[in-house]
Amino acid sequence: MKTLIKSNALIDGANREPIVNGCMLIEDGVIKAVGKEEDFGSLDEVKVEDLTDYYLMPGLINSHTHLSVVPGLGDQLGQLRLPGERNILRSMPNIKKDLASGVTTMRIMGEEHFIDVEIKKAIQEGLIEGPRLLVSGRGIVASNGHGAALTLSDGEEEVRKHVRENLAKGADQIKLFVTGGVSSSGKGLDFCGYTAKEVAAAVEEADRMGTYCAAHAHGGKGVDLCIQEGVRTIEHGALVTEKQVEKMIRRNMWIIGTFSILFHPEGIEKSDFSDPSIKEKVLRARETEAEVFDMVLKSGVNLALGTDSMHGQMSYEAKCLTRFGANNWKTIQAITKHAAEACQVEDLVGTLEVGKLGDFIALEENPLENIEALEKVKEVYKEGRRILK
Known part of the structure; x- marks a missing residue:
């Protein structure tokens, strides 16, 4: 099953500027695509996770x-x-x-x-x-x-x-x-x-x-x-x-x-x-x-x-x-x-890029503007699966 993750903004860890209204397509725990929602077009048999209230960043x-x-x-x-x-x-x-x-x-x-x-x-x-x-x-x-x-x-x-x-x-x-x-x-x-x-x-x-x-x-x-x-x-x-x-x-x-x-x-x-x-x-x-x-x-x-x-x-x-x-x-x-x-695991995790595992967290505030936003983690996903909320 493919899952489309929607966000308020996506901080991918590799690029300083967040992707506003950024989305990730995750399949079998792996990120298959990253971009804005309009970049994805029509997707069949896709589960949608609406996290548009949150800023997403790597786990x-x-x-x-x-x-x-x-x-x-x-x-x-x-x-x-x-x-x-x-x-x-x-x-x-x-x-x-x-x-x-x-x-x-x-x-x-x-x-x-x-x-x-x-x-x-x-x-x-x-x-x-x-x-x-x-x-x-x-x-x-x-x-x-x-x-x-x-x-x-x-x-x-x-x-x-x-x-x-x-x-x-x-x-x-x-x-x-x-x-x-x-x-x-x-x-x-x-x-x-x-x-x-x-x-x-x-x-x-x-x-x-x-x-x-x-x-x-x-x-x-x-x-x-x-x-x-x-x-x-x-x-x-x-x-x-x-x-x-x-x-x-x-x-x-x-x-x-x-x-x-x-x-x-x-x-x-x-x-x-x-x-x-x-x-x-x-x-x-x-x-x-x-x-x-x-x-x-x-x-x-x-x-x-x-x-x-x-x-x-x-x-x-x-x-x-x-x-x-x-x-x-x-x-x-x-x-x-x-x-x-x-830790020598950069091929697996650390950024939200195509080919990496879907490890990410959801925050109410933008940590680029306020580092204390990290104190209030609202959702935790590991390999595309919500494991804590």
Whole structure:
């Protein structure tokens, strides 16, 4: 069955100007035509979805998150260490929040017990509704590194082994924890937990399977190693320097901004501020973030956004990026077109163009004029099918 989707205006994610009274023809979940209603002429056996009260845009892509973690509960590593069965159940309301916020694709940046792989299968099989998942399996982290939950990878051979196991289980990409992090006490953000050979081993194993490594990395030597050894995406990047960004541009790398976990009152500050070390790092990151991402935006380096487990908060991520200097169009692309490119799914999603999947959301206001329009998602469609209203 073919479906003609009508809108007030269609923001396709590829072209800055919306298509006023834009329409999409979707068949078997795939966009077959895009244009104004008069461009379609007479269509036989076509179901019409009248969304002329709304502005339509591509489904949002969360480029960095986890399924079972809720930052406001505190002790994120303790949450990851819970039994797999429990964390699958804990993930369900989080997935529902993400879907309701307009997210139709999510890149999962590490879960223990391979729960992300199993939840991805459940969504694909139609057992549960949820965004399309791109999964990493278990995070690759040194025993003394940030992110050390249950699975620890020390030394080149252990890194190789665990990367191979992740890929054998069905990981779409590999997640490394290279530097210190905000939500763990003790080590600073520029602490580097891995050697060049360990990072290189992970990159080599991922590359041989046709995929890539993403690295939790804020700044310092860890970011230098990631650039040097061929990591593709730098997650967070709160302390990256202009020289590092210049090198990233030359290597066509990506920075994935994650702001809500630092700035939102339901983020780290809700519980973990009781640890003075964590509080100090959060406050420091808040001070540097605006300056760093002003530089990042001006540089033109590849940029996408993720909520880092702040479920349902993609609109907040977008507001933060505009606060740091991005215009609404660049911000929209950071959570649609550019996010799809960062996650290597640009042939499937990210824009509303012929041949792409019919993932889109409906908004009452034009987000090009008011980015806060993203806070009120009225309809969510995945592959042309309404999955939330």
